[in-house]
Amino acid sequence: MHGAALYRLTYLAAAMSLGHHLDHVIRHNAVGWPLTDEVNAFTMSLVIYPVIAIGLLLYRTGRVGPGFWALVSGGGAVFVSAVHFGPFAVEPPQMILGHYDPPILGWLAFTWLVTFAAVLAITSLYETRLWWQQRHMRRTTRPATDVGTER
Amino acid sequence: MTATTPPTGQPAVRPQPSGAAATGLGGAVLLVGTRIALWLGVQLLVAGVLVLGGAAASGQPLGAAAAWWMVDGALIDLGTLGVIVWLLRRDGSSYRRLLGPPTAAWQVALGAFGVLAASVPAMVLGAELNRAFYDTATPPMFAVVDVPPLASAFSVLVVPLLAELAEPVAYLGIVLPRLEQRIGRPWIAAAIVVVVWAAEHAFYPLLISHGSLDLVFAAYRVVSVLPFLATWTALYYAFDRRLLPIMAARWVFNGGTALALALGLVG
Numbered sequence: 464m465h466g467a468a469l470y471r472l473t474y475l476a477a478a479m480s481l482g483h484h485l486d487h488v489i490r491h492n493a494v495g496w497p498l499t500d501e502v503n504a505f506t507m508s509l510v511i512y513p514v515i516a517i518g519l520l521l522y523r524t525g526r527v528g529p530g531f532w533a534l535v536s537g538g539g540a541v542f543v544s545a546v547h548f549g550p551f552a553v554e555p556p557q558m559i560l561g562h563y564d565p566p567i568l569g570w571l572a573f574t575w576l577v578t579f580a581a582v583l584a585i586t587s588l589y590e591t592r593l594w595w596q597q598r599h600m601r602r603t604t605r606p607a608t609d610v611g612t613e614r
Numbered sequence: 615m616t617a618t619t620p621p622t623g624q625p626a627v628r629p630q631p632s633g634a635a636a637t638g639l640g641g642a643v644l645l646v647g648t649r650i651a652l653w654l655g656v657q658l659l660v661a662g663v664l665v666l667g668g669a670a671a672s673g674q675p676l677g678a679a680a681a682w683w684m685v686d687g688a689l690i691d692l693g694t695l696g697v698i699v700w701l702l703r704r705d706g707s708s709y710r711r712l713l714g715p716p717t718a719a720w721q722v723a724l725g726a727f728g729v730l731a732a733s734v735p736a737m738v739l740g741a742e743l744n745r746a747f748y749d750t751a752t753p754p755m756f757a758v759v760d761v762p763p764l765a766s767a768f769s770v771l772v773v774p775l776l777a778e779l780a781e782p783v784a785y786l787g788i789v790l791p792r793l794e795q796r797i798g799r800p801w802i803a804a805a806i807v808v809v810v811w812a813a814e815h816a817f818y819p820l821l822i823s824h825g826s827l828d829l830v831f832a833a834y835r836v837v838s839v840l841p842f843l844a845t846w847t848a849l850y851y852a853f854d855r856r857l858l859p860i861m862a863a864r865w866v867f868n869g870g871t872a873l874a875l876a877l878g879l880v881g
Contacts, residue, residue: 540732544734544735547738548734548735548738556738556742560742573739573742574739577735577736577738577739577841578735580734580735581732581735581736581841581844581845581848584728584731584732584734584735585732585845585848585849585852586852588725588728588732588849588852588853589851589852591728592852592853592854
């Protein structure tokens, strides 16, 4: 059940990321390679798709667990927030709100971005709790297994 | 919490640890209805008292009463707690059960920090909404607050604490599980809770503009709290229905706002 929820949250975050990149493409501001020659935050953010694809493969084979996804989601939340919301934001809200006509589209794109960042943060907390639970369960079951093995 | 198999044909909803009880949806409606009725009633009562005491001009009693809305919150939350206790007695349950699985103090503190961090996107959206509605002016619900120092201290020390004991417990601990039980789909129940919880904010404070209720402000109140409530409700699920981290974070958030108002840093 937790595994299914983790998959669903990962797909949701990936879809929201794709939507936000599409927003960049439509606005055509704060875009970089491969749409322009400049390598910037937009270019770096594209690395998330191979990370998600490889992560899903590793998760399916049991090589990574919720802790890996907590780092990916948490890192994503920090990156998106720093780029868009922080005091040193390279792409502050006005770059989204002020670049659409009619303005309601700008509000939709901005609400999408805020929801995306919130989904990443909430997902990271959920995955951290799962990771902690699994770790706790492993700790509590290990002594019993060890005793059995010794005998 | 005991796991049960749902009877054939019934939606498979995870059994609730807390508020899905014998009083069912009626208890949830009673709780929400009580809160809204109390918000309206207490503000009208304060307006009446201010008029009778000569502290408000007869033409603007609601405007004068709005200055006290943060203090009024204590009465609304006490009333809410009264209904919660009554429902718990009827169902033979306890307040502790509404708070979810046991949570250590360090987990509450760490969780509260996580809640505050996850609320940053909602804060950013809130700031942009403030700008869209009121430009650089202080939002009216803060601008109208004007109470004596003693009442200010009360709104910093007592009101935020009562609010956390009542508001999230009512909506997430009681209303949400009952709706989940009735509807069978947790995400629809959660969406309804968020919308109703946000809608309640339209009733406080009641502001007058051009001789009638300020509906633009009411709409602003609902829209501006919606992202916060959606975040906190999602976190309630993410924390396996543990309420204490959310209550602690909200206490910091609301208490901090009340303190900033009392110190004159806002408004």
